[in-house]
Amino acid sequence: MADTSKKTDGPEPWDATAWDPSTIPDFDNDFIGDDDVQEFAKALAAPDFTSPSEDDLLHAASQPPQFFTALNDWAPVRQKVKGRQKHKQEKKKRPPRRGKDETREGWTYNLLKWPLLFVVLGWITALGISYMFTRLYIYLYEHFVTWRGKREQLRASLRHKSNYEDWIKAAEELDGHLGSDKWKTNDEYAYYDSKTVRRVKHRLQSLKAKVQAEAKDHPAVSPGGRAVDELRGLVEACVKNNFAGFENPRLYSETYYGTKNLVQDFIDEASDCIKVLLDSDLLTLEDKRAMVKHLSTNFGRTALCLSGGATFAYYHFGIAKALLDADLLPPIITGTSGGALVAALLGTRTNEELKSTLVPALAARITACRESFPVWSKRWYQTGARFDSVDWARRCAWFCHGSLTFLEAFQRTGRILNVSCVPSDPHSPTILANYLTAPDCVIWSAVIASAAVPGVLNPVVLMKKKRDGTLEPYAFGHKWKDGSLRTDIPLKALNLHFNVNFSIVSQVNPHINLFFFSSRGSVGRPVTHRRGRGWRGGFLGSALEQYLKLDLTKWLKVLRHLELLPRPMGQDWSEVWLQRFSGTITIWPRSKPSDFWHILADPSKERLANMIQVGQQATFPKLKFIANRMKIEKIVEDARQSMRPNPNALPTPSIEKSQMRSMLSSDDLESLLEQARSNGGRLEPGPFLSATPDRMQSGRSSKNPSPKGSRFDEQREPSPSFARRFSGWLGSMSPRNSNDTMRPSVRQLRREESNDFARRGSVIQEITRQTSVFFNEPESESEKEDEEEDVAPYGGKQRDWRDYGDGDTTASEDEAEAFINGSGKAKTS
Numbered sequence: 123m124a125d126t127s128k129k130t131d132g133p134e135p136w137d138a139t140a141w142d143p144s145t146i147p148d149f150d151n152d153f154i155g156d157d158d159v160q161e162f163a164k165a166l167a168a169p170d171f172t173s174p175s176e177d178d179l180l181h182a183a184s185q186p187p188q189f190f191t192a193l194n195d196w197a198p199v200r201q202k203v204k205g206r207q208k209h210k211q212e213k214k215k216r217p218p219r220r221g222k223d224e225t226r227e228g229w230t231y232n233l234l235k236w237p238l239l240f241v242v243l244g245w246i247t248a249l250g251i252s253y254m255f256t257r258l259y260i261y262l263y264e265h266f267v268t269w270r271g272k273r274e275q276l277r278a279s280l281r282h283k284s285n286y287e288d289w290i291k292a293a294e295e296l297d298g299h300l301g302s303d304k305w306k307t308n309d310e311y312a313y314y315d316s317k318t319v320r321r322v323k324h325r326l327q328s329l330k331a332k333v334q335a336e337a338k339d340h341p342a343v344s345p346g347g348r349a350v351d352e353l354r355g356l357v358e359a360c361v362k363n364n365f366a367g368f369e370n371p372r373l374y375s376e377t378y379y380g381t382k383n384l385v386q387d388f389i390d391e392a393s394d395c396i397k398v399l400l401d402s403d404l405l406t407l408e409d410k411r412a413m414v415k416h417l418s419t420n421f422g423r424t425a426l427c428l429s430g431g432a433t434f435a436y437y438h439f440g441i442a443k444a445l446l447d448a449d450l451l452p453p454i455i456t457g458t459s460g461g462a463l464v465a466a467l468l469g470t471r472t473n474e475e476l477k478s479t480l481v482p483a484l485a486a487r488i489t490a491c492r493e494s495f496p497v498w499s500k501r502w503y504q505t506g507a508r509f510d511s512v513d514w515a516r517r518c519a520w521f522c523h524g525s526l527t528f529l530e531a532f533q534r535t536g537r538i539l540n541v542s543c544v545p546s547d548p549h550s551p552t553i554l555a556n557y558l559t560a561p562d563c564v565i566w567s568a569v570i571a572s573a574a575v576p577g578v579l580n581p582v583v584l585m586k587k588k589r590d591g592t593l594e595p596y597a598f599g600h601k602w603k604d605g606s607l608r609t610d611i612p613l614k615a616l617n618l619h620f621n622v623n624f625s626i627v628s629q630v631n632p633h634i635n636l637f638f639f640s641s642r643g644s645v646g647r648p649v650t651h652r653r654g655r656g657w658r659g660g661f662l663g664s665a666l667e668q669y670l671k672l673d674l675t676k677w678l679k680v681l682r683h684l685e686l687l688p689r690p691m692g693q694d695w696s697e698v699w700l701q702r703f704s705g706t707i708t709i710w711p712r713s714k715p716s717d718f719w720h721i722l723a724d725p726s727k728e729r730l731a732n733m734i735q736v737g738q739q740a741t742f743p744k745l746k747f748i749a750n751r752m753k754i755e756k757i758v759e760d761a762r763q764s765m766r767p768n769p770n771a772l773p774t775p776s777i778e779k780s781q782m783r784s785m786l787s788s789d790d791l792e793s794l795l796e797q798a799r800s801n802g803g804r805l806e807p808g809p810f811l812s813a814t815p816d817r818m819q820s821g822r823s824s825k826n827p828s829p830k831g832s833r834f835d836e837q838r839e840p841s842p843s844f845a846r847r848f849s850g851w852l853g854s855m856s857p858r859n860s861n862d863t864m865r866p867s868v869r870q871l872r873r874e875e876s877n878d879f880a881r882r883g884s885v886i887q888e889i890t891r892q893t894s895v896f897f898n899e900p901e902s903e904s905e906k907e908d909e910e911e912d913v914a915p916y917g918g919k920q921r922d923w924r925d926y927g928d929g930d931t932t933a934s935e936d937e938a939e940a941f942i943n944g945s946g947k948a949k950t951s
Contacts, residue, residue, distance in 0.1 A: 131447040132477035134284065135440075135731040135738075140481035147475045149487070153524030154516060154566075158585075161593040162567065163512050165583040168599055239686045246677050253670040257639070260659030260667065268650050273299060280378070284735060286448060289742045293379035293646075300650060302377040309384045314367030316384060322360050323388045326395050329353040337402055350404040354413055357395050361754060362420035363623050371706065374747045375643040381746070389750045396757050407765065414761045422623035424452045424748075424755060425540075425616050426468075427705060430459025430573075430606035431630040432721045436488075436730060437711040438464040440737020441628045443480040446473065450748050453759075454620055456540035456554070456612060458605040461628070462572040463521055466565050469539030470523035470531045482731035490517050491724045507580040508722070514570050514579070522565040527587050529561035538620060541568040542605030542612050546581040548694060550600075552608050554615040555584075562586045563596050571602035576690075578722070579603075606631070608697050611705060624751055625705030626744070628737075632718065634703050638710050639667055645707055646743020675700065707747060711740040 133140040143149050269277060276296040283289040297303060309316045332349035364370065368388060373381045380386065396417070400410060426445070428438045438461055445451040451473070457465025471479060490509065502508045519525065523534075531539050540556045553559060555568045567585040574581050581601035585593045609615070610631065616622035629638070641657050641664035643649040649658055657664040681687050682696035689695075711733075725733065 131285075132443065133481055135482055135734045136284075140731070141483050141727055143483040143486045146479050146481065146483055146487075147471075148520075148523075152516070152520060153522075154519035155525075158519075158525050158564075158593050159512060159515055162515050162583070162585055165585065165595040165599060166511055168583075168595070235686060238684070239681070242677055242681055242686065246674060249670055249674050249677070253667070253674065254636075256663065256667050256670060257636070260639075260663045263659045263663060273650065281739065283739070283742070286444070286742055286745065289739075290379055293377075293743075297377050297379060300648075302648070305376055306380060306383050309382065311373070311382060313370045313372040314382075314385070316382075318366040319368055319384055319388050322356070322366075323384070323391050325356060326353070326360075326391045329356060330391075330395050330398055333398055333402060333404070337404060350399070350402055353395060354399055354405070354409075357392065357399060358413065358416050358420070361392055361396065361417050361758075363422045369624070369706075369751065371645050371747070372642070374645045375640075376648050378646055378648065378743065379746055381750075386750070389753060393754050393757055396754070396761075400757075400761055410761070411765050414758050414765065417758045418762055419621065421755060421758060422621050423454060423759070424624045424626065424751060425454040425456060425620070425622040426452045427611045427613070427616075427625055427627045428455070428457040428461030428465050429610050429627065429629045429631050429703065430461055430604065431632060432460055433491075433723060433725065434630040434632055434713060434717060434721070435460025435464060436725055436733045437630050437713070437737045437740075438628050439480050439484070439730070440711070440734035440739075441709055441741045442468055442476075442737075443734060444738040444741035444745065445626075445748070446476055446480065448745050448749070450745065450752050452626065452752070453536060454538045454540070454616065454622060456542065456616060457569075457572070458542040458610050458612075459573050459575070461630075462541045462569045462605070463518065465539060465541065466518075466522045466569050469535060469537045470521075470526055470565065472535055480734065482727040482734065485725050485727045485730040487520055488724050488730075490514060491722055502577075505580060507578060509579050511570060511574075511579060511582050514573075515566060518566045518569055522569060525564050525566065525585075525587060525593065527562050527564055528555060528557040528568075531565060532557040539565065540612070540616065541565070541572050542609050542615075543568055543571045543584070543602040544605050544608050546601040546603055548689075552605065552612075553602075554609075554612050554619070556619065558619055560584075560596070562588075564593060567596070568602075572605045574603040575606075576603065606698070607695075609701065611702060613702065613705065625707070626748060627703070627705035627708045629703055629708055629710055630713070631703065632713070632721070633698070635710060635713060637671060638704075638708070639671070641668065645747050707744050709740050709744060711737050 133145075139145055273296070276292070276299055280289065280292040280296055283292055309320060329349055329352055333353050336349050360366075367373075368385050373385055399405060399413065405413070426442075428435070428441075438457075442451065442464065451468070455465045455468050457463070467479065468476065493509075498508045501510065523531070526534070528539055531537070538556060540554050542552065542554055544552050555563050560568070564585040564587055567582065570579070571582050571584055573579060581603040583599055583601055584596035586596035587593055605612075611625070611627055611629075613622070613625055616625070629635075639658075640647075641659075643658070649656055659667070678696060678699050682694070682700065687694070687696055720729070
């Protein structure tokens with residue numbers, strides 16, 4: 123839940139301490155050496171990768187040398203040879219030469235391409251102008267019709283709150299004035315199943331009380347108790363993504379703070395029940411592991427997605443600070459273009475370091491655009507790029523904590539950093555670099571590649587860290603460019619790799635900001651017209667806005683599918699408009715017109731402080747929704763992390779020859795495992811086991827409660843599968859026939875007498891008897907008689923199946939069969 127006590131807050135943007143660069147950790151440390159920068163420069167200077175077929179055809183060096191001479195000084199070296207008439211007739215015609223882009227050929231395409239392009243672009247321009255006038259009408263309607271009187275005063279007061287605690291008070295006051303409190307108390311709503319949520323909530327409460335009473339009155343109840351199993355099944359059934367619509371964003375779009383009381387009670391009750399199950403001693407450790415794995419799979423995970431947008435991306439600092447101060451920063455973070463720089467900072471620093479880093483003094487480290495106009499204009503004319511890639515590598519390395527790889531960043535902070543990159547050729551698939559897909563890739567090279575917009579920065583090579591710490595080109599030296607050109611918000615890849623089904627998108631792209639409009643309100647920003655039941659700008663205004671926006675999208679798709687748009691710089695620019703830019707929660711900071719003037723300029727401390735504050739204020743309305751989501755997710759993920767098997771756990775011990783006292787059958791090992799479970803993991807020393815203290819560790823029984831300390835401490839249980847494998851391995855070493863493995867009949871058992879046996883007098887006889895199972899030799903009658911004098915295990919008398927009756931040595935055949943099948947009460951050692 124969001125922390126409103128300011129225990130996790132860093133300094134405010136306008137505090138004096140936030141403007142001091144010396145308070146930022148490692149501010150003067152560049153983290154990168156000259157060797158890494160030189161390797162990056164060499165990789166950029168290397169020739170572009172070409173296919174072997176092109177090398178063979180285009181480069182003469184790949185052809186074997188040819189020696190030739192002319193007939194004289196005037197004759198040509200290669201003379202024209204006249205072919206025969208017959209050879210000319212047999213000569214086939216060459217196929218027509220085809221262009222590089224076969225899809226754009228044909229006389230009808232060339233004839234109609236430009237007229238269609240101009241007509242569609244003209245219609246798109248008309249639609250765009252109409253859309254702007256429609257948005258202006260909606261703004262004027264809300265300003266003069268909706269926001270008037272006291273509600274306008276309360277709304278202005280809400281927008282000027284700089285911390286979350288004060289913002290909550292102002293939001294509750296505005297909700298009370300608008301009558302949203304009555305909406306919270308009414309369970310019925312069209313966008314979720316209130317009846318199911320109410321019924322499940324009451325059932326969770328009753329089962330939780332039964333489980334707590336059962337654990338209190340019967341602490342030694344064996345696993346499988348009825349109440350705890352019912353509660354576990356109910357929790358696994360209802361704790362899933364958007365169960366009965368309880369995570370519908372519309373439930374948080376009717377008020378400025380909070381949601382339905384029924385929904386809030388259901389979330390609190392579900393999280394409490396998960397804690398009760400995890401703390402309960404009535405479930406084994408394996409049951410708890412299976413439960414949290416099931417919950418994690420169905421409930422999914424949350425990711426923070428930071429979009430591109432040049433220097434508009436500095437608004438991400440304020441959004442990240444608001445989530446960090448509320449202790450709601452997700453462990454999965456992805457960034458693209460300018461957002462990749464912010465994501466790299468979040469993914470390579472711990473929470474304590476971020477609290478002192480996300481301050482206006484950080485502007486002293488943002489110096490990528492420091493060059494004057496004569497310098498960068500000359501570079502742009504010569505290379506086609508405004509910025510130098512090698513210089514950006516030096517300045518970007520500080521935000522990435524040096525030449526850290528994605529795997530090293532994950533090991534340092536526990537956060538999963540993702541950076542979206544697009545290959546320079548238009549046909550190869552994009553890559554979402556993270557510790558799974560590119561564990562050895564250096565982060566700063568991926569950040570630069572993700573920001574390589576054509577005309578601003580040339581495509582760059584990703585770098586890979588070798589075992590000795592040096593760098594080399596990644597992926598055969600292919601070059602990559604800006605990820606916003608295709609996948610600004612890589613939701614599909616996040617769901618594939620990390621089961622992300624709840625996304626928090628911070629969207630600051632300037633060309634998309636104008637088209638973001640929610641006619642029925644958004645999370646934490648309801649429609650106040652007709653107390654939330656109306657439409658922004660009235661129904662006609664919202665309907666016209668939706669029609670124009672959908673029509674614009676349609677004609678942009680026509681341009682893309684008919685391939686009418688030119689491809690300047692070898693890039694299809696239609697994806698800049700047609701890809702998905704929103705998520706489950708989309709945060710749009712309120713930008714200013716001056717931001718467009720400074721779109722490629724370094725921010726000052728004053729400007730960065732304002733951007734951080736605006737980003738925080740844009741995040742405050744979303745924190746309640748995020749807190750309810752993270753409340754359950756944190757419990758589940760923390761339990762999964764605590765219950766993971768110990769990576770330093772001892773492997774399955776091998777059996778040494780010096781410890782093999784006897785050859786154990788599968789039944790013998792099963793009896794030992796049963797004895798270990800009943801004795802709390804301890805085995806009595808006997809001929810089957812050597813009581814060595816290093817091997818005979820007393821494990822904890824799965825039925826016993828966890829020890830004090832952590833309730834998720836590792837419990838090692840004996841594995842019956844190992845006993846079966848070990849017994850089968852021993853049995854496979856001796857080539858037995860089918861008669862050796864057959865179960866003895868009752869008549870054969872009756873032939874054996876229950877006599878007292880004496881211990882063998884010779885060790886050689888014992889070894890001979892033990893090793894006889896490896897050889898298929900029949901036993902003689904004398905050897906059988908000698909075996910009757912053996913001493914039973916543990917020094918006692920060996921007993922047969924008749925000794926387990928009620929004192930009658932003539933047991934029935936049914937009792938004997940029951941004993942042989944393992945259903946009897948006897949246990950052989």
